[in-house]
Amino acid sequence: MPLFGSTKETRVDYSRLPRHIAIIMDGNGRWAKSRGLPRTAGHAVGAETFRTIATYCREIGIEYLTVYAFSTENWKRPMEEVSAIMGLLKKYLLEAIADMEKEKVRFVFFGDLSPLPAELRELAEETQRRSAGYEGCQVNICLNYGGRDEILRAAKALAAECVEGKRSPDTMTEEDISNHLWSAGVPDPDLVIRPSGEVRLSNFLLWQSAYAEFYVTDVSWPDFSKEDLRKALAAYQGRSRRFGGV
Ligand code: FPP
Numbered sequence: 001m002p003l004f005g006s007t008k009e010t011r012v013d014y015s016r017l018p019r020h021i022a023i024i025m026d027g028n029g030r031w032a033k034s035r036g037l038p039r040t041a042g043h044a045v046g047a048e049t050f051r052t053i054a055t056y057c058r059e060i061g062i063e064y065l066t067v068y069a070f071s072t073e074n075w076k077r078p079m080e081e082v083s084a085i086m087g088l089l090k091k092y093l094l095e096a097i098a099d100m101e102k103e104k105v106r107f108v109f110f111g112d113l114s115p116l117p118a119e120l121r122e123l124a125e126e127t128q129r130r131s132a133g134y135e136g137c138q139v140n141i142c143l144n145y146g147g148r149d150e151i152l153r154a155a156k157a158l159a160a161e162c163v164e165g166k167r168s169p170d171t172m173t174e175e176d177i178s179n180h181l182w183s184a185g186v187p188d189p190d191l192v193i194r195p196s197g198e199v200r201l202s203n204f205l206l207w208q209s210a211y212a213e214f215y216v217t218d219v220s221w222p223d224f225s226k227e228d229l230r231k232a233l234a235a236y237q238g239r240s241r242r243f244g245g246v
Contacts, residue, residue, distance in 0.1 A: 023195075028222055
């Protein structure tokens with residue numbers, strides 16, 4: 001059994017990794033504020049952390065990584081901050097394309113992209129299209145995403161199919177709902193990580209996280225390192241997952 005890590009806290013069995021890790025990239029604003037910097041500086045460092053952690057996940061063989069980049073509620077932030085996050089996403093995607101082609105990374109966006117600035121929306125759609133056939137790690141970027149909004153859309157689509165006579169409410173299954181979410185076809189996350197000390201889901205993958213293991217740490221996202229990911233993996237491997245059984 002291959003075990004690596006300098007301390008018990010970071011000892012990871014790489015043959016028993018979660019298939020799907022989901023991350024709420026929290027704490028960028030507080031990180032910046034505590035350093036006397038504008039919140040946007042925290043997002044810029046957070047985008048670099050994302051690059052480091054996504055690369056590491058791919059290297060160790062994580063099949064799916066989902067990150068919360070912008071929620072349906074984040075539009076309430078000052079326009080300057082919203083624009084900065086959109087700009088960082090655009091920069092990241094432009095830079096990630098070469099890597100994506102070399103490493104066969106598949107990018108998928110969860111969320112309604114229609115209200116995004118046209119340039120970013122087209123870039124996101126084009127990235128998703130170009131990488132659709134790749135069979136490496138799949139990176140899901142939640143953008144203008146909300147868990148309740150996602151479930152509501154699925155409910156509306158299923159109700160419409162019932163009205164059209166294509167299906168009946170009596171025979172509807174949980175799988176039918178899963179298949180109408182942005183994440184259709186993606187296995188549920190095994191591990192949800194939230195840095196920066198808050199212990200809540202904040203409308204992230206509400207349906208899909210039903211049996212996910214939750215890992216929280218006080219480390220803020222801009223400071224989150226590969227070592228912190230190993231701590232999360234070691235904690236995950238120490239848990240007993242029973243999925244409602246005994
Ligand atoms: C939450 O921290 C973070 C966000 C709302 C934005 C996350 C965006 C990025 C990391 C940049 C681009 C993303 C990618 C995928 C390249 P917060 O601002 O709520 O922090 P706070 O709780 O300390 O205020």
